[in-house]
Amino acid sequence: MQSISPPGEVIRNGYLLIDASNIDDETFAEPLPMLRCTPGLLSNADDLMPRLIDVASLSPEQQDDVTLALLRETTGNRPPVICAWLDSSTDIDALARHVARFLVGPDSEGDFVFWRYYDPRVFSLAMTLFSPVQKEALLGPITSWRFPWCEHWWSVSGPGREIDPLGGCKSAWPTGKQWNSLNHSRLVAHVLLQMQIVSNKQSAMLPSECLRCQRGIDIALINGEQHLKLTDADELAEYALYSVRYGDAFLRHPKLDTAWTDLVHGKISWSDLQALLDSDDHRVLNQQSQWTQLPTGAA
Incomplete structure (x- = not known):
């Protein structure tokens, strides 16, 4: 390709x-x-x-x-x-x-x-x-x-x-594992568009950025669904956007250290987890964001 x-x-x-x-x-x-x-x-x-x-x-x-x-x-x-x-x-x-x-x-x-x-x-x-x-x-x-x-x-x-x-x-025909990704095709496209919007890029992503972001979004969606037990499409999309945009700065954020486990076990919701990060945290994440760098691992 x-x-x-x-x-x-x-x-x-x-x-x-x-x-x-x-x-x-x-x-x-x-x-x-x-x-x-x-x-x-x-x-x-x-x-x-x-x-x-x-x-x-x-x-x-x-x-x-x-x-x-x-x-x-x-x-x-x-x-x-x-x-x-x-x-x-x-x-x-x-x-x-x-x-x-x-x-x-x-x-x-x-x-x-x-x-x-x-x-x-x-x-x-x-x-x-x-x-x-x-x-x-x-x-x-x-x-x-x-x-x-x-x-x-x-x-x-x-x-x-x-x-x-x-x-x-x-x-x-796709294998069962490939279906896990292909079922997210529309969400991947949606998050790719959001990446373009939040990055304030005046021109299109480079082709290499498109491919790397697509792969990163796919990985994040599978992780959010299979490991974090997220089922809502909007929540999955937000998780993928944060994961690819902020990488480990978000996935390994100190304030979220125990929140990921709580999310998996249903003790908190996705919105509860998001609320743990205040405006200062988001400002720092935005300053440090290098959104073309994909996350190094699952949360």
């Missing part, structure tokens, strides 16, 4: 992977031909399934339009519409079948779920967690998966060959 420059000219080829649920009247100047990627188990939800656009089949004016829409994906905080720009030598029908193949499968509890792996907020996390074998299976006939995330463009190279379709989704 490498950061890349955005397209420097109008795109004329490849396939755009679209999240239909986020399209509005302002996304494209006119309706565009799209092929739906719908697995058989989700035929009743066809309208919400991801779609593909064959860029080469568009008119020059339409190609201008989709290029502008593509470039807008790294600005603002809107949910992604164009999730990826794909290169593949296969035809669009075969590519749609491949995309649909990994949309449905069992979660960590064995229940069948719709997995939005194509969403950049999910895909970027999956690429940091997956083994090389899982990545090759997920990309299959795709040779280049370029996507917008964290205000940058990124690229992952694929093998360009389809894996055995008789294997179903298993070859590229």
Whole structure:
């Protein structure tokens, strides 16, 4: 997973992977031909399934339009519409079948779920967690998966060959441990945005900062949920933000020495723990904060 420059000219080829649920009247100047990627188990939800656009089949004016829409994906905080720009030598029908193949499968509890792996907020996390074998299976006939995330463009190279379709989704499906992280995809994205806000940065995070913060937030969320027994999404997000922003200065703060154990055993709440730090403590934490340094361990 490498950061890349955005397209420097109008795109004329490849396939755009679209999240239909986020399209509005302002996304494209006119309706565009799209092929739906719908697995058989989700035929009743066809309208919400991801779609593909064959860029080469568009008119020059339409190609201008989709290029502008593509470039807008790294600005603002809107949910992604164009999730990826794909290169593949296969035809669009075969590519749609491949995309649909990994949309449905069992979660960590064995229940069948719709997995939005194509969403950049999910895909970027999956690429940091997956083994090389899982990545090759997920990309299959795709040779280049370029996507917008964290205000940058990124690229992952694929093998360009389809894996055995008789294997179903298993070859590229998350393990139970990976689900622990992937279930937090939206929270990770939320905390990343908060990191940008509280740091008062006038420009985007560096690509290396995006990757390190994503990993740190993921670790903090798992720790908060599994070890500190936090269940509320807002509390988990706050804990992750504090952990990554302040690191050990927060996690090992003298005033919180016994509070972590009390929190685990339900003797105090998350808000009670926060209240142990006064305005002077927060001022010192802010002065010492070097938020790109990740925490060295769990609380």
